[in-house]
Amino acid sequence: MRNTYQDRNGTFYLRLLVPKVLLPHVTRSKVVQSLRTKDRRQAYFRSMEASLAFEKWIRDMKNKFGIGDDNRELIVSLPNGAKIEFDLEKATEKDAYESLMGTIAAVPQNGPQIVEQVREATPLPRVPAWATRARLIDIFESYKLAKAKTFAQATQDGYFPRIQKFMDFYRAKGIVFIDEIRKTHASDYRDEVTRLQESPLTIDNYTKTLKGFFDFAISVGKYSFENPFANMHLVKKSERAKHTDSWIPYTKDEIQRLFVGNYEAYCKRFNKPDLFFSPLISLTTGMRVDEIAQLYVSDIYQENEVWVFDINDNGDDKEVKTPSSIRKMPFTSQLLQTNFLDYFHMVKEKYGETSLLFPYLTKTASNGYAKNISYNWTQYKQKLITVDESQKVFHSLRKNVGAAMVDLLIDIALRKRILGHSMDGDITHTVYGAEFSLENIRSLLEKMDWGIDFSKFQFKFKNENVLVGWVNSKAIKARKKALKDALIEKTSKKK
Template sequence: MEKIAGHTRLYRRGATYYHRAAIPQDIKATYPKSEETFSLGTKDYQEALRRVREEAVRVDRRFDEHRLELSKSAQPVLEELSEAQINLIGDIYYANLLEEDEALREEEFDSKSFEEHADDIVDLGGINRYAYARGEDTEGFFRDEAEEVLSWTNVDLKLAPESPSWRKLIRKLQAVTIKANEGKAARNRGDVVETPIVPTQQVSKPSAAPMLSAAISDWIREKSLASWGEKTADDHRIWADRFMLIAGDRPLDDYAKADGRAFKEALLKLPPNWTKHPQLKDLPITEAATRACELRLQPMSITNYNKVVGFVSAFWNWAANNFDEVEKNPLQGLKLRKEAAAFEERDSFTADQLSRIFQAPLYTGCKNAKAWRTKGTHIPNNLGLYWVPLLSLFTGARSGELIQLYVSDIKTENGVTFVDINKLEDDKRLKTKGSRRRIPVHQALIDLGFMKFVDHCRSEKRTRLFPEMVKGKDGYYSSPFSRQFRRVLESVGAKTSKNTFYSFRHSFEDACRDSGVPRDVMYALQGHEDPGMGDRYGSGYAVSVLNEHLQRVSYPGVDLSNLRALE
């Protein structure tokens, strides 16, 4: 079996690719196989590379599950629980009940669901009190709850099936449920009932979870190897470290919602660029937040707040997938509703602004490729600076998606030519799963000579359509181009505080709606994830259907008459 470059577990036998992994030393003696080797079911290298990454994750998860089973099987069975253990388990269960209730409220009730929630609390409160008074466990509900709580990572105990402690534990869980229902009912009346910090001491043994600092380092290292550029890694590391400064460096299973709330409260006091503010820059983050509040500084925008919460939340989601000890993300539910930040959204381009852009010397004639702002006779229609704005106007694609295109990504199927937005090559990035899609080439682009440009690229044996466009220091193609396009807008007087290249996507959305394109088709063209379509490529639409709708898109009032078709 031949080792193949591209992934440590990628091999080939004949023409078929395989996943092959040795069993880790710590479980080698008990694992049922000598190695995890199996066919990837393909002879295509790019498809094999995609599949081996997915299978490697599944196999690693299998290894972790085996470790967990070994750990559980080696755990001693207790004949009884101490009173202290039962009380601590009750505290943990009580805190969990109120934490779940708080999470529901953070998502916001509508009037109907709130009334239903309030009625449920009253009904369940009566049932629980009735059962508790009579020493009953209705339908064995609390026995099941007790078994589940004992399996939680901050409890992690095995109790003998016939132990007399079961009865005591069930009574304790019933009692704290009644108490928690009283707290929920008080919240429904508008009273403030704090969610207690979940007791983080483990009932049976010290935590085996890694320290937060070590886990953050592992996370950054893993993500940097997989896909993150330097800037992305730095952004995530900085904010994860700041979370640690607020919450402390502790074992991963020692964090709770209270830590997330403390981080949220600090962020909502900090101004943008607080590390550059003369009165804040030398202060620790918690002191900076307090001082900013005293100075009555304008806090960071809701968009930036949500972005920061997303950075740190990404770590906790990764931790939950990688460590048995992490059950919940302490930042879950703490983002603020985006509707509150609607004023911050970027504008679409107006018809006048679009006309100004495409009447610039770049499109009507400039001095040369470098002096594209100076009028002349040269039209640089062999460059990305020329084509990327036009492509976005008629596809709605993001700049990075277009700049990274390979010549081979321009394809034809059943007579329809389309742009294949994909991540088959390692130098490409996609924002979401839904970003992988096929966008037909609009007739306006064909009339302007886009397919002649593609044919020229093929004749030159180019790999990428726009090889002159390079990545920035942060690893993104879009970063240097964004600055360059800003200069285009400024040069024609079309720049405002609320438009950027991204405004092409908003303009495309407007044009789709004005042209009668159905919303789900527009979503498919733009790469918005449709919750009803799962991971299906192109949201399930045939490229011929997409083409039928896309060709309707037009921009009344936008003057493209000065553009000369590529000869």
């Protein structure tokens, strides 16, 4: 049967596409109608009846808007190979067609079936490309080709296997066409992922990836229904914080394996400055990964002879988790033992203070500038230690700092200040407290003994132009212009 499909319960549906010439005169591009039966023979006759009514509607609409005839002919192929053509514009042939349909209806269920075709005397193909039924695997191949140009390799490695697993799951159930997938199928698959994954955030990552896949299918005209994975997230954005609280710090033994026992593996995996220095910065200051990744050269300077990271939301491309996240964090002596400052001065001299600290990074909608940092840390970690993915991630380095402060019996107000947590509930400090000095914060952070020789962590620059191959000069210029325009706009508003 042409233009029909069954839902997950076996009920037949008919989908008819409005001709392109009528699209400017209607509000919908297709008609989807339940045939209210699971019996194939009965569905066949009902679909023929509905198709005939649809043809009549097309003719009436064309007459109404003065659209020329496209010489549509209905061809019925009988089991013996004979073909009967009907011109539905002619009353006698239309009556003959309806009479034939009445005769066919009396044939027993196991009788011969009839194949219906529509021939158009136009230069267009018999079945327009945008109306053909597409397989999931074909859409996936197109998706991979399209996204290979916009997704980083790390993103491809994360997204593509999730889509493949989804297709494998439904291929095993006999579903290969994308138009067979409905909201109920998406819900069933999320239940399957939930059975295998404990973390709600991981489950949401699966549904978000599949939503993007179906968005692509819709955009290229291969899926004409509402995105089945829309609004399926388990964790609201406002509730993500409480789920991240489940992350736990690494043990001392794990810290040793990650930073001490496999230094060569560390250097090999983290072959770019953002990947190399970010774990060290987080472990010594407790900074969030996105706070590190979005730093500008101008956010690093000396204050009272103390080198600091100025964490702020200055600029359209920077965000902070909460207002209390805006703070200054001092460099520790451990971090100063690395060659991080050498790298900082090199970027400052080459690209200026308006450049990102890691100028080759690009911002993504979901992970800001930090996506590749988190991904590479996860890949590195998995080869060295065995942990629950939902409990120990890059963020766990920050948890290590928090746990160490608890062990040192540090006052909660100071712990909140270092980690950038809100002090709204701490009335004593909010009303009567004073700002903690950078010297005191640095002294406290340096009391944490990680058992690591930080002087060993020297990023190897092959030559002075090491960044050139990574940095997109156009992106640098665009970023400078955007900052300049934002500054001009802010100045004009003040005036």
